[in-house]
Amino acid sequence: MESEPEDSEPLEPGCPCPACxxxxxxxxxxxxxxGEILGAMLMTQHNLWFxxxxxxxxxxxxAEQRLQAFASEFxxxxxxLN
Ligand SMILES: [Zn+2]
Numbered sequence: 001m002e003s004e005p006e007d008s009e010p011l012e013p014g015c016p017c018p019a020c021x022x023x024x025x026x027x028x029x030x031x032x033x034x035g036e037i038l039g040a041m042l043m044t045q046h047n048l049w050f051x052x053x054x055x056x057x058x059x060x061x062x063a064e065q066r067l068q069a070f071a072s073e074f075x076x077x078x079x080x081l082n
Contacts, residue, residue: 011042017049 010020011028019028019042031039054074061070 011046012050015046015049017046019043019046019049 007025007029009025010023011025012020023042028039028042031042033039057070057074058067061067
């Protein structure tokens with residue numbers, strides 16, 4: 001999803017990572033466009049949290065034998081965002 005310069009939402013609403021808890025999409029967008037290394041650091045932090053949460057959720061879904069339902073919900077959610 002392309003962020004708008006005035007967007008005050010976090011990178012991913014509901015994400016508990018420090019980058020999302022602290023900074024808006026607009027600020028991260030500004031940092032990236034300005035070539036500030038903090039922009040890349042914040043996006044990396046968010047991405048690592050995202051993948052950690054995804055792997056934990058996949059492990060839980062496999063253990064609880066609901067992987068197909070989890071995969072369907074995940075794909076529905078993230079296809080909407082793109
Ligand atoms: Zn985040």
